[in-house]
Amino acid sequence: MALDRRGCLRLPALGVVSSCADVACDRKERSATSRADQPQLLSWLGPDRVREIGSRYRSATPGENTSDALRAAISRSREFHIPLLRNESLDDQIEDDFEEGRTVVVDGWVLSITEARQAALFSLTPA
Numbered sequence: 054m055a056l057d058r059r060g061c062l063r064l065p066a067l068g069v070v071s072s073c074a075d076v077a078c079d080r081k082e083r084s085a086t087s088r089a090d091q092p093q094l095l096s097w098l099g100p101d102r103v104r105e106i107g108s109r110y111r112s113a114t115p116g117e118n119t120s121d122a123l124r125a126a127i128s129r130s131r132e133f134h135i136p137l138l139r140n141e142s143l144d145d146q147i148e149d150d151f152e153e154g155r156t157v158v159v160d161g162w163v164l165s166i167t168e169a170r171q172a173a174l175f176s177l178t179p180a
Contacts, residue, residue, distance in 0.1 A: 088143050089127055090178055092171035094164075100180070107176025110159050110169045123174045127167060143167060 094103050111118045117126050127143075150156065150165030157169050164172070 090174045103172050104176040106159050107172035110173045123170050127170050
């Protein structure tokens with residue numbers, strides 16, 4: 054099989070597109086599912102304390118007392134983004150929350166609204 058100039062250009066382009074699609078889908082999957090219910094607070098405070106903070110947030114915010122409501126609130130507060138152009142991570146979202154003053158005090162802790170929602174989501178997972 055002989056390749057002309059177009060063929061030589063199409064192969065690398067196809068490889069780049071397929072790699073980007075794979076990375077974008079994988080990153081979206083990780084950030085949408087595992088990251089949302091695995092807050093960074095876990096490594097600092099431990100699971101018991103994060104569950105307690107999450108439970109207190111849920112009782113103070115009855116409209117965000119279910120897994121579906123919390124996931125929707127977390128994703129709703131994220132900007133519209135196009136994968137690979139500006140795919141804002143949850144870490145970026147937390148940083149933006151602090152910069153914009155979107156914080157809550159839960160049990161003496163000043164948390165970004167995203168951190169509080171992540172803790173609440175975590176508190177709904179089985180121990």
